[in-house]
Amino acid sequence: MKVIVSGIGASPSYPDIAAALADVRGRIAAACRKAGRDPAEVTLIAVSKTHSASRALECVAAGQRHFGENRIQEAATKWPELRQSTPELCLHLIGHLQSNKAEEAVALFDVIHTLDGARLAEKLAGEMSRQSRRLPCFIQVNTGREAQKAGIDPGEADQFITACREQWKLPIVGLMCLPPVDEQAAVHFAFLREIALRNGLAQLSMGMSDDFESAIAFGATHIRVGSAIFGARR
Ligand SMILES: *Cc1c(COP(=O)(O)O)cnc(C)c1O
Numbered sequence: 498m499k500v501i502v503s504g505i506g507a508s509p510s511y512p513d514i515a516a517a518l519a520d521v522r523g524r525i526a527a528a529c530r531k532a533g534r535d536p537a538e539v540t541l542i543a544v545s546k547t548h549s550a551s552r553a554l555e556c557v558a559a560g561q562r563h564f565g566e567n568r569i570q571e572a573a574t575k576w577p578e579l580r581q582s583t584p585e586l587c588l589h590l591i592g593h594l595q596s597n598k599a600e601e602a603v604a605l606f607d608v609i610h611t612l613d614g615a616r617l618a619e620k621l622a623g624e625m626s627r628q629s630r631r632l633p634c635f636i637q638v639n640t641g642r643e644a645q646k647a648g649i650d651p652g653e654a655d656q657f658i659t660a661c662r663e664q665w666k667l668p669i670v671g672l673m674c675l676p677p678v679d680e681q682a683a684v685h686f687a688f689l690r691e692i693a694l695r696n697g698l699a700q701l702s703m704g705m706s707d708d709f710e711s712a713i714a715f716g717a718t719h720i721r722v723g724s725a726i727f728g729a730r731r
Contacts, residue, residue, distance in 0.1 A: 514552065514555045514556050514559055514726060514727065515555070515558075515559035517725065517726050517727075517728075518543070518556065518559050518560070518561055518726055519559075520725075521541065521709075521722055521725050521726055522541065524709075524710060525539055525541060525709070525713065525720070527710075528709070528710040528713040528714065529713060531714070532713055532714045534713065538718055539713060539717060539718060539719075539720060540563055540718060540719045540720070541561070541563060541720055541722060542563045542564065542565040542589050542591070542702075542719055542720065542721045542722065543556050543561045543563065543564050543565065543722060543723075543726050543727070544564075544565040544566075544567075544591065544705075544721050544722060544723030544726075544727075545564050545565070545566060545575070545723070545727060546565070546566050546567045546568065546571065546592075546723065546730070547571075547730045547731065548727045548730075549575075550574075550575045550578070550579060552727060553575060553576075553579060554579060556726065556727070557579060557583055557586065561726075562583075562585060562586055562587060563586075563587045563589060564576070564586065564587070564588055564589065565588075565589040565590075565591040565610075565721050565723075566588065566589075566590065566591070566592070567590075567591050567592025567593075568592055569590075569594075569598050569601050569602055569605065572588065572590075572605055572606070573601065573605055576588055576605070577605075587607045587608065588605065588606050588607050588608075589606065589607065589608045589609075589610055589719075589721075590602055590605075590606040590608070590609050590610060590611060591610045591611060591673075591702075591721055592611060593611055593613070593647045594609065594611055594612075594613075594617060595617075596614075596616045596617045596619075596620040597620075599617065599620035599621050599623075599624045600624050600628075602621075602624075603621065603624040603625055603628050603630055603632060604628060604630075606632060607632060607633075608632060608633050608634075608635070609621065609632050609633075609634045609635065610634075610635040610637065610673045610702050610719075610721075611635070611637045611647065611673065612634045612635065612636045612637065612661070612667070612669075613636070613637045613639075613647045613648050613649055614649070615657075615660070618657075618660070618661050618664075618665045618667060619665060621634070621665075621667060622665040622666060622667055625667075631668050632668070633668050633670040634661070634667055634668060634669050634670065635669075635670060635671045635672060635673040635700065635702045635719075636649060636654070636657065636658060636661065636669060636671075636672050636673065637649065637672075637673045637674065637675075638651055638654050638672050638673070638674050638689060638692060639651070639674075640674045640676060640685040640688050640689055641676060641677035641680060641685060643677055646675065646677075648674070648675070651688065651692065654672075654692050654696075655692070655695070655696060658696045658698070669698065670698065670699070670700045671693060671698045671699060671700025671701055671702060671718065671719075672689050672692060672693045672698055672700075672701060672702070673689075673701075673702035673703065673719075674686070674688075674689045674702075674703050676703075676708075682704075682707075682708040682711055682712070683708075683711050683714075683715060685703075686701075686703050686704070686711060686712050686714075686715035686716075686717070687715055689701060689703055689715075690715055690716050699718070700718040700719060701715075701716050701717050701718050701719070702717070702718070702719040702720075702721065703715070703717045703719075703720070704717045704720040704721070704722075705720070705721055705722060705723065706722050706723060706724045706725035706726075709722055709725075
């Protein structure tokens, strides 16, 4: 009996990455046109967490250069090899970072999106100077004040931003948020932008597969898109 094995490309949970990426880029361009913004101001971060190195490589081959991972260990097994063949890759840490993993994070990543406390700020500052690596940092703000979510309380954001700059001399470039799933993301995007503006921060890391167009309308400079590029995660 002949067994026919269907290709994984046929399954809807494994989209053609090049096509999905082109679609997302088209949607970014359209959202920018609508908002009167230059698409060059918006960095697309392809969130490859849970997806294999070979899927990530497909995405690199399709021209993508910025990637996001949320776990140190997973990034450490997946990315060093991929980086060797494409040195211009930029790796973004988008998941919570424990301060005892700061050393590894500074060695492995290029940008930190999840600076969320004084202990971490102090450890990151120490590691950056020890390793002579200055990683641009986004401060994560818990705009929904959710107990289970990481991030600085919005009421303490101004003070924390100042401490990061003056006390720890960290290269703070912007703010990041993850809006509550059951609320209108736009309200949180507007709130984050307001905090960034009054603190003179130019960059905003906000917007995911379901809401990046809205984030772009509210000034996102970095959008973090996973499932719209790689398909659903298991
Ligand atoms: C997983 C993740 C994303 C991507 O989510 P999608 O809905 O798959 O686009 C973005 N940001 C953070 C912080 C994430 O953990």
